[in-house]
Amino acid sequence: MRFGEHLHSSMIKEYHPYYIAYDELKKSLKTDFVTPPTPENAKPARRQWSEDDERTFVTLLESELEKVFLFQKCKSEEIVDRIKASEIDVTDVVSRLEASPGNRRQSVRSSQPPPTDDDFLLLEQVLSDIIADVHDLAKFTQLNYTGFQKIIKKHDKQTKWYLKPVFAARLNAKPFFKDNYDAFVVKLSKLYDLVRTKGNPVTGDASAGGNQQNFVRQTTKYWVHPDNITELKLVILKHLPVLVFNASKEFEEKDTAISSIYYDNTDTWELYQGRLKKTEGAEAIRLRWYGGMESDQIFVERKTHREDWTGEKSVKARFALKEKNVNAFLEGRMTVEQVFDKMRKEGKKSKAEIDDLEQLAREIQYRVITRRLVPVTRTFYHRTAFQLPGDARVRISLDTELTMVREDNLDGRRRAGSNWRRMDIGVDYPFSQLPPEDVDRFPYAVLEVKLQTQAGQEPPQWIRDLTASHLVEAVPKFSKFIHGTATLFPTRINLLPFWYPQMDVDIRKPATRHYGIKRPLNSTSLSANDEEDSDDDDSPQTEDSPQNAFPRESQDGRLLFTETNGNELDIEERIAAQPLPGDEDYPLYDSDDEIDETDELEEARRVGGAYYAEQLAKYYLRRTGQAVVQGLFAIIPRPRPTSLPPPEQRGIAVLGTERSLQKFQAPAGKRIFVPVRVEPKVYFAAERTFLSWLEFSIILGGIAATLLNFGLDSVSLASAWAFTVLAVGALVYSVLLYLWRVDKIRKRRDVKRVYYERWGPTVVSIGLVVVVLVNFALRVRAGGFMEGSEPNRPRHGDEL
Secondary structure, eight states, X not given: OOHHHHHXXXXXXXXXXXSOOHHHXXXXXXXXBSSOOOSSOSSOOBOOOOHHXXXXXXXXXXXXXXXXXXXXXXXXXXXXXXXXXXXXXXXXXXXXXXXXXXXSSOOTTTTSOOOOHHHHHHHHHHHHHHHHHHHHHHHHHHHHHHHHHXXXXXXXXXXXXXXXXXXXXXXHHSOGGGOOOHHHHHHHHHHHHHHHTTTOOOXXXXXXXXXXXXXXXEEEEEEEOGGGHHHHHHHHHTTSOBOOSOTTSOOOGGGGEEEEEEEEOTTTOHHHHHHHHTOTTOEEEEEEEESSTTOOEEEEEEEEOOOGGGTOOOEEEEEEEEGGGHHHHXXXXXXXXXXXXXXXXXXXXXXXXXHHHHHHHHHHHHHXXXXXXXXXXXXXXXXXXXXXXXXXXXXXXXXXXXXXEEOOOOTTOOSSTTSSSOSSOOSOTTOTTSOGGGEEEOSSEEEEEEEOOOTTOOOOHXXXXXXXXXXXXXXXXXXXXXXXXXXXXXXTOOEXXXXXXXXXXXXXXXXXXXXXXXXXXXXXXOOOOOOOSOSXXXXXXXXXXXXXXXXXXXXXXXXXXXXXXXXXXXXXXXXXXXXXXXXXXXXXXXOSOOOOHHHXXXXXXXXXXXXXXXHHHHHHXXXXXXXXXXHHHHHSOOOOOOOOOXXXXXXXXXXXXXXXXXXXXXXXXXXXXXXXXXXHHHHHHHHHHHHHHHHHHHHHHHHHHHHHHHOOSHHHHHHHHHHHHHHHHHHHHHHHHHXXXXXXXXXXXXXXXGTOOSSHHHHHHHHHHHHHHHHHHHHHHHTHXXXXXXXTOOOTTTTO
């Protein structure tokens, strides 16, 4: 819908007077008509935009900005005060609980009655109302910021007076849109967790795994539009608390910053290729640190991909290293024994654990040196993690402000130099000091849902509802390293991930009205999340424009998060394995140049004349032939599939029956890689199929040899030739098909004919039937059956 309509439909009733007066600003952009409108000229010309018009518009715009800024500031301060008041109330109730009879931690306030369930219920309602206020304020801010951007764009387009650079400074002077709600989320999460657990929150190691260095999780990944980030955080915190690593420290934005440096060989890009193709044993080597550049602890990590048929799980292993020792370790000047010498002396870890870490460090150091791995891509983001401390069964992380930065020394520029990372940037998002070719700011947030469940155990219902809602978009196999490398090295990377051509597709979806933040008290109503499709109010909306090329979520998903045996697909491959509706051969991704028939016909129409008539005739002949073939195919008796009811809703729903199809094409000179699962048994299946073809060819060849050697007439000779040609054709076809299949399987190409063959068996079967019928017809025509095949056999009694 147009933005004006979207603004009116999304307004919160209580906030209505404080929204940007978008319609009034839009009317002020229209000058008076030069001449009054008449029936003959309903839309006469308007006078040109003048300096007085510009002054009036700017004054009105400034007043609207002031109004929005003051209301947002006032409302934000009100929320801060309400959170502080709620914190006092929660502390009071919890202290009464600790002082209640039967509790060992009694205090001087033991004379007060212990809290009841109604007290906690009331506090939960108050906190839920504050959460709804934060949600509404975030929506209010986002909507008004979009309104200012759009009215400035419309002003510059219509008047040709460019106001955008000047007004950007005014926005920065009154940055109502830069208010960070993460501090609200952290405080509300702590209070809500206390109330939800009635003063007994789960405690444990905040590092989510304690001393665990190797951890295996089942993970699904989603993209989140910036408009939905705050709402998503508020939804999750009502079920899981925000994981705070240092609760004694006041929250700072840089505490949530995570930076990683990925290494690869810039000649072969072997680590990128391996992670993209998901080959067995594919590795990713990275160095990660938390917080700002002053962090002294660097984690050296290795992620290893394992196929299910190996019976092993993909694993991430890491060890800690001092920042001052990183260069010496990666260059081999510092031995593994020196790295862990202090750890052995302290004795905080067992000898077996230290031996495992030394083996890991030795393998990483060997690979970096022998494979000539150098830093290529840095990823930076702010992470908000939701998890019960010490309980890794359910962990949700949301990465915002995701940015990829080049770290290489290619193209004649020494970015990192001889150091293991570049030092001209830190955690100062959005890294405005970098040139455009060195940075890629990802437009969405990345949500990761990580579960550790037992076999047959389903994830919680709220997680299934969340992943099936309008707030997220499932993107299986998404990788920050893969995306960043493919984007930052366009001249060196020719194999692209499947999601790369879809980056310009809007992932926003119509809001699920029954899902989201709900206000328990009768105050402010929730705002709608309807989104616009057009940047310009005057541009019409086309109904056939693709809104979302990704599969839609619904309530008919499968059990995605249960453990699988070695022969079953993993979680994300089960997502990709579900067929699209309609034509099974529809190519969702295509890397070859293809020309549409309608485009050719339109081009011929422009040329006109006999050429157009010829192309039009060919077009209709092709359409007629296709219709005839489809009609004959429809009436031919054949086995037909039985329609089955939709599967029972279990697990997390990430695919639905309603999906929009769009054909994506790779850029010139590049190819899209679609993940294809290949197990060793696939090779054996291809070999068994070839042996079956070979057996069939030998049988036909034996029939031909028998007819050729023992046949005495021309009919036998003709039949022998026919069977020989059919046998040789089947043999040659099977050999070529086998070699082609093995090559495609080895290259992990997503080609339908690798797994089934439609025409080969049909042609051979029809050929065999034709040969047998022709042989029978020739024999009848020769009179062999009329005269008898043994005319000289003596009858009974003739020998007498």
